[in-house]
Amino acid sequence: MEKKLWFIIVLLILFGTVSAQKGRIEGRVYDKKNNEPLPFTNIVIWGTNIGSTSDLDGNFSFTGLEPGYVRLSATSVGYENYISEDILVTNAKKVYIEIPMTEKAVELDEVVVKASPFRKPLESPLSMRSLDISEIEKNPGGNRDISRVIQSLPGVASTVSFRNDVIVRGGGASENSFYLDGVEIPNLNHFSTQGASGGPVGIINVDFIREVDYYSGAFPASKGTTLSSVFEFKQIEPNKDKMNYRATLGATDLGLSINGPISEKSGLLLSVRRSYLGFLFDVIGLPFLPTYNDMQLKYKIRFDKKNELSIIGLGAIDQFKLNTGIDNPDESQRYILGYLPVNEQWNYTIGAVYKHFRSNGFDTWVLSRNYLDNRAYKYLNNVEIDSLKTFDYVSSEAENKIRYERNIFANRYKINVGAGGNYARYTNSTYQQIFTDSS
Structure with a gap:
């Protein structure tokens, strides 16, 4: 009895210690055009009196915050007011955020400035919509799947419930462009249909997403080849304090993520995930067994104030x-097993983004490669012997891309120039036996 009492006391102490922990936000304020730190910038928790000031290196911090969603408001002399996207504060880990400040073109003697919580870019003030992490988390029916959340945006048509196809203003599912921290990604979903981007389950890890910018028209000049819409997924910055590990158990999958520093100048975001749908479907006796695995990576190194590289x-x-292996399958199960092929698909996108900051702007180099391998086959009576093969499909798609952009800030104007190239290769091999009735 005494041992049980001590055990309960220890648990209460540990629980009280964990409950007493508060959230923490750290970050850096810098000039958007040249990456120079901005000292003495005032940063306030939006809607409160809690504030902080950046030091000579542009760094700031908040401690003792209650868990929940907050926004930061940043003001500095000679710069436009900045309102951040929603930030999720927890007592489990520290949040790191970088705040880019835009210089004002004209300084007036007396002016009353009221910051709006809704940020609109000068290029596309009406056709751009931003989603932050709170909207993604709270979206009804989204299930923390970005591919499902973006289907609820204005101008996006709804599709069947088991697919995440994005159809914007009557365009095709293959006419959208997706960018992850500046790297174009052709595919957002598992079990995708070749030639489109839809599928039943999204690949991107929501925990690593800071915000999503959605353009339904008036695309930026650098995205000029887009036909329907543009989605820009912006990831969080790696934690600079310590390495954080997180394991998640979902309704259909198991995941592990890592977020933290590699060295004084570099950091890493890494997540891996594997589903156990095959096990669940086998238990309930379904004739097909799907399994998906995915990986997401961001490595960022800042060589100095003027040069940085992201992988x-x-x-x-x-x-x-x-x-x-179903024992005594019924008629429906036998029918599905008789016509459904086995499908194996894998894909990847890898890219490098190098930025060099100048006094009046910055240069961006983006080099990337994406690859898709899609295979399907079928054997008569599911007996895997070459002579009984009735269908064999093998297809691959590869793209190698390079893009250069220069952003120049001149008084009230922003000039964006650049060039790019794309080398694509597609292969296809199809074998199929067709049975006909000769009578």
Whole structure:
């Protein structure tokens, strides 16, 4: 009895210690055009009297924050007021954010400035919509899947419930462009249809997303080849304090993520995920067994104040097998097992983004490669013998891209110039036996 009492006391102490922990935000304020730190910038928790001031290196911090969603408001002499996207504060880990400040073109003697919580870019003030992490988390029916959340945006048509196809203003599902921290990614979903981007489950890890910018028209000049819409996914910055580990158990998958510093100048975001849908479907006796795996990576190193490099990676391995081990299958199960092929699909996107900051702007180099391998086959009576093969499909798509952009800030004007190239290769091999009735 005494041991049990001590055990309960220890648990209460530990629980009280954890409950007493508060959230913490750290960050850096810098000039958007040249990456120079901005000292003595006032940063306030939006809607409160809690404030902080950046030091000579532009760094600031907030401690003792209650868990929940907050926004930061930043003001500095000679710069436009800045309102951040929603930031999720927890007592489990510290949040790191970088605040870019835009210099004012004209300084007046007396002016009353009221910051709006809704940020609109000068290029597309009406056709751009931003989603922050709170909107993604709270979206009804989204299930923390970005691909489902963006289907609720204005101008996006709804599709069947088991697919995440994005159809904007009557365009095709293959006419949208997706960018992850500046790297173009052709595919957002597992078990995607070749030639489109839709699928039943999204690949991107919501925990690493800071905000999503959605353009339904008036695309930026650098995205001129887009036909329907542009989605820009912006990831959080790696934690600079310590390495954080997180394991998640979802309704259909198990995941592990890492967020933290590699060295004084570099940091890493990494997540891996594997589903156990195949196990669940086998237990309930379904004739097909889907399994998906994915990986997301961001490595960022800042060499100095003027030069930084980011490595972005995203990949998936999907398998769609048949449950041939069902005992005494019924008529429906036999029918599905008789016509459904086995499908194996994997894809990846890897890219490097290098930025060099100048006194009046910055240069960006983006080099990337994406690859998709799609295979499907079928054997008569599901007996895997070469002579019984009735269908064999093998297809691959590869793209190698390079893009250069220069952003110049001149008084009230922003000038964006650049060039790019794309080398694509597609292969396809199809074998199929067709049975006909000769009578």
